[in-house]
Amino acid sequence: MFLPSFRLDGKRAVVTGAGRGIGRALAVGLAEAGADVALIARTREDLEETASIIHELGSRTLILQADVTKRKEVQQAVAQVQGEWKNIDILINNAGMNIRSKALEVTDEEWQTIMDTNLKSAFMFAQEIGKIMKEQPTGGRIINISSVAGHVALRTGVVYASTKAAMIQMTKVLAMEWGQYGINVNSIGPWYFKTPLTAKLLADEDYVRDILAVTPLKRVGELPELVGPVVFLSSEAGSYVSGQTLFVDGGMTIHGF
Ligand SMILES: NC(=O)C1=CN([C@@H]2O[C@H](COP(=O)(O)OP(=O)(O)OC[C@H]3O[C@@H](n4cnc5c(N)ncnc54)[C@H](O)[C@@H]3O)[C@@H](O)[C@H]2O)C=CC1
């Protein structure tokens, strides 16, 4: 038999930023594939909405209200998941934000907020959950949500781009260090998908025209198109993929002239 399983039945996943946008789509998609999902964000109401969608699918959830930039809150959230579920099989480092300042206008506070939310949080969750996966005979899967901005130069902010490029490199080093424990570490690099983070920009016709001009598939992505690659990397089907970044970008990162 050559077709491996894409199912996640019996798996326990943690998704950061699961209250809306890509995080909610990924959490629901993992549940549709059979996983139970621990949902992390700061706004309980958003998490409860994601959880109610997942409960209709028959999967279990844990709701963990936490600020992912704070080590103590990361540790408390992970301890709660481990206490309830023992195993953690999948970590999706999705939480992120952007302040689209031009380089000369970036303030120290903006730098710190973007770095802490996008990069430090991913590393802290990788550390806290990597410790658990290391002791599991089944290891685990870590998927970092980077961006095309970590690979090509965008006009949407140098600090954000730096965090996304760093995530790609962090993915490689963690994959190398933790492969011996059966932990696969990969990244996903999305181009534009309509979410609260990008809704304003994607409402601007001129901006969308600029996006499509460098996108071979001539459209922005639909959220299920991001869920598929993440379920692949989380499942048996992705068992020999590690240290990689899969750009889900309509071909944008290869657009030349
Ligand atoms: N939407 C897009 O077109 C693209 C998004 N991405 C990345 O995908 C990820 C998700 O983006 P979207 O869903 O579009 O954003 P979003 O703004 O819709 O959702 C971000 C999520 O992160 C959570 N979050 C932010 N700061 C947090 C904190 N300190 N503690 C806990 N939770 C926090 C928010 O509550 C929210 O649930 C981000 O890492 C973003 O950089 C990458 C490329 C394109």
Ligand SMILES: C[C@H](O)[C@@H]1OC(=O)[C@H](O)[C@@H]1O
């Ligand atoms: C594609 C980028 O990750 C995304 O686009 C935006 O406008 C956001 O600020 C991010 O840069």
